[in-house]
Amino acid sequence: MSNKMWGGRFSDKPADIMTEINVSIDVDRKLFRQDIAASKAHAQMLAKQRIISPQDAKKIVHGLDKILSEIAGGKFRFKRSLEDIHMNVESRLADMIGPAAGRLHTARSRNDQVATDFRLWVRDVLDELDAALADYQRALAQKALTHAATIMPGFTHLQTAQPVTFGHHLLAYVEMASRDLGRFADARKRLNESPLGSAALAGTSFPLDRMMTAKKLGFDRPMANSLDAVSDRDFVLEALSAASIAAIHLSRFAEEIVIWTSPIVGFLKLSDQFTTGSSIMPQKRNPDAAELVRAKAGRIIGALQGLLIVMKGLPLAYQKDMQEDKEGAMDAFAALALCIAAMTGMVRDMMPEKARMKAAAGEGYATATDLADWLVRELKMPFRRAHHVTGQIVAIAEGMDLPLEKLALADMRKVEPRITQAIFKVLSVENSVASRKTFGGTAPANVRREATKWLKQVSRKRSGKVRGR
Ligand code: ARG
Numbered sequence: 001m002s003n004k005m006w007g008g009r010f011s012d013k014p015a016d017i018m019t020e021i022n023v024s025i026d027v028d029r030k031l032f033r034q035d036i037a038a039s040k041a042h043a044q045m046l047a048k049q050r051i052i053s054p055q056d057a058k059k060i061v062h063g064l065d066k067i068l069s070e071i072a073g074g075k076f077r078f079k080r081s082l083e084d085i086h087m088n089v090e091s092r093l094a095d096m097i098g099p100a101a102g103r104l105h106t107a108r109s110r111n112d113q114v115a116t117d118f119r120l121w122v123r124d125v126l127d128e129l130d131a132a133l134a135d136y137q138r139a140l141a142q143k144a145l146t147h148a149a150t151i152m153p154g155f156t157h158l159q160t161a162q163p164v165t166f167g168h169h170l171l172a173y174v175e176m177a178s179r180d181l182g183r184f185a186d187a188r189k190r191l192n193e194s195p196l197g198s199a200a201l202a203g204t205s206f207p208l209d210r211m212m213t214a215k216k217l218g219f220d221r222p223m224a225n226s227l228d229a230v231s232d233r234d235f236v237l238e239a240l241s242a243a244s245i246a247a248i249h250l251s252r253f254a255e256e257i258v259i260w261t262s263p264i265v266g267f268l269k270l271s272d273q274f275t276t277g278s279s280i281m282p283q284k285r286n287p288d289a290a291e292l293v294r295a296k297a298g299r300i301i302g303a304l305q306g307l308l309i310v311m312k313g314l315p316l317a318y319q320k321d322m323q324e325d326k327e328g329a330m331d332a333f334a335a336l337a338l339c340i341a342a343m344t345g346m347v348r349d350m351m352p353e354k355a356r357m358k359a360a361a362g363e364g365y366a367t368a369t370d371l372a373d374w375l376v377r378e379l380k381m382p383f384r385r386a387h388h389v390t391g392q393i394v395a396i397a398e399g400m401d402l403p404l405e406k407l408a409l410a411d412m413r414k415v416e417p418r419i420t421q422a423i424f425k426v427l428s429v430e431n432s433v434a435s436r437k438t439f440g441g442t443a444p445a446n447v448r449r450e451a452t453k454w455l456k457q458v459s460r461k462r463s464g465k466v467r468g469r
Helices: 016-022 025-048 054-072 085-103 110-146 166-191 210-216 226-231 234-261 288-311 320-349 354-365 368-379 383-399 409-415 429-435 444-462
Strands: 151-156 159-165
Touching: 025 054, 025 085, 025 110, 025 210, 025 320, 054 085, 085 110, 110 166, 110 226, 110 234, 110 320, 110 444, 151 166, 151 354, 151 429, 159 166, 159 354, 159 429, 166 234, 166 444, 234 288, 234 320, 288 320, 354 383, 354 429, 368 383, 368 429, 383 409, 429 444
Parallel strands: none
Antiparallel strands: 151 159
């Protein structure tokens, strides 16, 4: 028997392998809520425009509601022979309400249907990511406030550079998350137009009210070009590229957690809740969650690459290639949600080893810049000259295997006789961080102010007053 939905001109059934390559129900069944919402909106609009009768629309809507609870309750039998979510739902509707079900697809195609469903689905995902990232920011800002004055080494080239505060380091990730939120909010704004009513590709001869279906589904307006509406997948690509950037931010932080928890560094401890043991080495405590966050960034970026490559040579309008848009994207967004949750958990869990961090902050002549700055400030030396003088002092200290603050004043004076005892004040790591009070600097006072600002902002957002940034 040929296909009931499209098989009028067919006399034979498809080969098994044809069915196998064609089915998408295993993936697009996740769109059931969006598919049913869009169908309801379409049926109600068809009735309002007198394209179908109010009685039929009522039956359709009622049936769709029942199907929704069947699927949500795990009682729906998906059939692979029915290809996709659209035909599974419609076929069940026909079983339930009879011939009226056949009117639902008036002035509609699976092409505008799937474009609508997937837009709605990505929009829901963006809203979930928005809340998750805000929670991550809250965890970071809370930890930053607690550790506004906890001193650690800052690095460039992974070499000890200058002392910074742990809170300042954490707040750097709050800023990144805020830009990620901004990108998701932008993507959501651009995505929020309705393809429904574009039909297969050319629009339809029926007098649709596309504004009505758009509004019912929470879209800002209908898409203006039917060809574009059924063939655009920018909305997924844009969301995936924002997801990829968010994922690399999480991955960079995850990498730092891996480094910091290594016994050779010893800056950070994670509890039993966020570590695992080794089946052979009894002493091990492994930061698996952080490693997996680092790895999942690869999958998320891979999904973006994959879809870009699927799309790049497709002529207008709908091509079946586009059915491959969902699996990678769904996997990527799920991975990102998991990564955000895991990072939020690790941030709340992490315990900095303050003494070790502070000791490391003083290693590697991390306050050499403070010494040079003192020469500039107190002796009015040009910075280039001060840099050179400080370099010579560091060389002497290194030769004697001493940190800067342990070097005798007499030894410093061999290089620059005008140096006084006051120099020792700026050589401490506490003084170094406290002095960096410029806007955006690492001083504990700044960290307290910024962390408090973020906590306020995030809680305002939670109460729904701010969307996006
Ligand atoms: N399952 C299809 C997809 O996800 C639905 C659209 C099919 N359209 C068509 N003309 N065969 O893309």
